[in-house]
Amino acid sequence: MRYSQNKDESVALLRQVLALAAPHDAPLNPMSFAVFYEHAAGINPRLSAALEEALKASPRLDDAVLVRLYAAHVAEVGIDQAQRIQGDMQRVMTDIVQSAARTGEAAGAFGNRLADLSGALSAESSPDLAQQVQSARVSTQAMRDSVQTLQQQVSASQREIDGLRADLLRTREEAILCPLTRVLNRRGFDQKLQDMLHTPPPNGTQHCLIMLDIDHFKRVNDTHGHQLGDRVLEGLGAVLRSVPDEPDMTCARYGGEEFAVLLPASSLSKALQVAETLRSRTRGIRLRNRGTQTVEMTVTVSAGVAAWRPGDDAASLLSSADAALYRAKSAGRDRVIAA
Structure with a gap:
């Protein structure tokens, strides 16, 4: 399997991927995600070297550069291998969505607890304490919003991966079919x-x-x-x-x-x-x-x-x-x- 990380490792890598992708103009789609993910995981030395060279030339990479990096150093020639990679990416994306959902639930529960605590503070309570609780509530809400945005982005990427898988299956079928007779070649x-x-x-x-x-x-x-x-x-x-x-x-x-x-x-x-x-x-x-x-x-x-x-x-x-x-x-x- 190309990607052998467990869920905890995938979540840690996700944070690195988001940090790596943030400064650039390219959208976080399956190809750009794979480039940053393999670089962060340290599993593709040639890709990492090419990515570092590209960053020297331009600190803000666009989609075209990342597509070229993906095609040259991530994409495989074989259809069967490409299908396996898409399956691996699907599993990684699923793990990330599940982890993000759990993080969002935890943040929501924590935010609700802070709201209860804030409401329980009396007028005689320390103003500093009330301010700290309010600040924590704002930060927690910001984290929930970020997690929700991440879930939406990853869900969109999953849909794109599903489309790519369907394209790969069609390509594989066409590769073993005689177009004239419509039986196997x-x-x-x-x-x-x-x-x-x-x-x-x-x-x-x-x-x-x-x-x-x-x-x-x-x-x-x-x-x-x-x-x-x-x-x-x-x-x-x-x-x-x-x-x-x-x-x-x-x-x-x-x-x-x-x-x-x-x-x-x-x-x-x-x-x-x-x-x-x-x-x-x-x-x-x-x-x-x-x-x-x-x-x-x-x-x-x-x-x-x-x-x-x-x-x-x-x-x-x-x-x-x-x-x-x-x-x-x-x-x-x-x-x-x-x-």
Whole structure:
């Protein structure tokens, strides 16, 4: 975890962050907060050195400078790492809000007690004592106001962090999705395949893999152009996304005109049924001439199906399914063959 401080340490660091941020023109948003927080915590020496250099150049830093410092020394390249950092920041912010709330409650209780005490002072009481109590009440109210302002600022920062997290999730999804077919890309498939193989199938089930390849796809591109080829890919993507009653099925564009389907905790017979359904539905794709509406081509696929066996890894399972796919092509295409 990037931030390992407990609640008490976080509150102490918060005071330092506020003191560091106060002289500057930049707002206290998640990025500027992270810069000052990591500097105060002493966990990012490169950031601290860069921050000190920036302060030498200008004692009042604006938002642009802090954004550059954040991008250069705090932000991470990896999406997963960025999500972890956002989670850490969320926990820190939550701890600070809770601590600030407790401080505000304590200040409120103390202020109420002072009010009671002030009211209890009689006219015969020492004027100095009454003045001191009144001064303490004013100071306590000022502290309550400051805590309330801090809570509002941190709450706003939390909302911004929530928005950033949502953006990160969308970015992560887009990074593993094929934009043309709207199924997973090769990267997303590899992740799902590893996840499946790391989970032993329940007794009586098998992890299965279907490899599909569009028949004569090169001829489609050469004869009709890449625009029609893209329409074929889009159509197959729609077919893959339309299979009902298979909630755990994962579909991916493996590369070019080749697609893959994962069926965890299934069976070879079930996987063959799914492959046959996909083959049959793909034959329903009719590409028509937009001017004459005549059918220019019918799309077909060949499929190879393999079931995981003890000792199989990703490479051997893929090899088995590919070999079955090759036999389906050799046997005349538009068919499904099991490994």
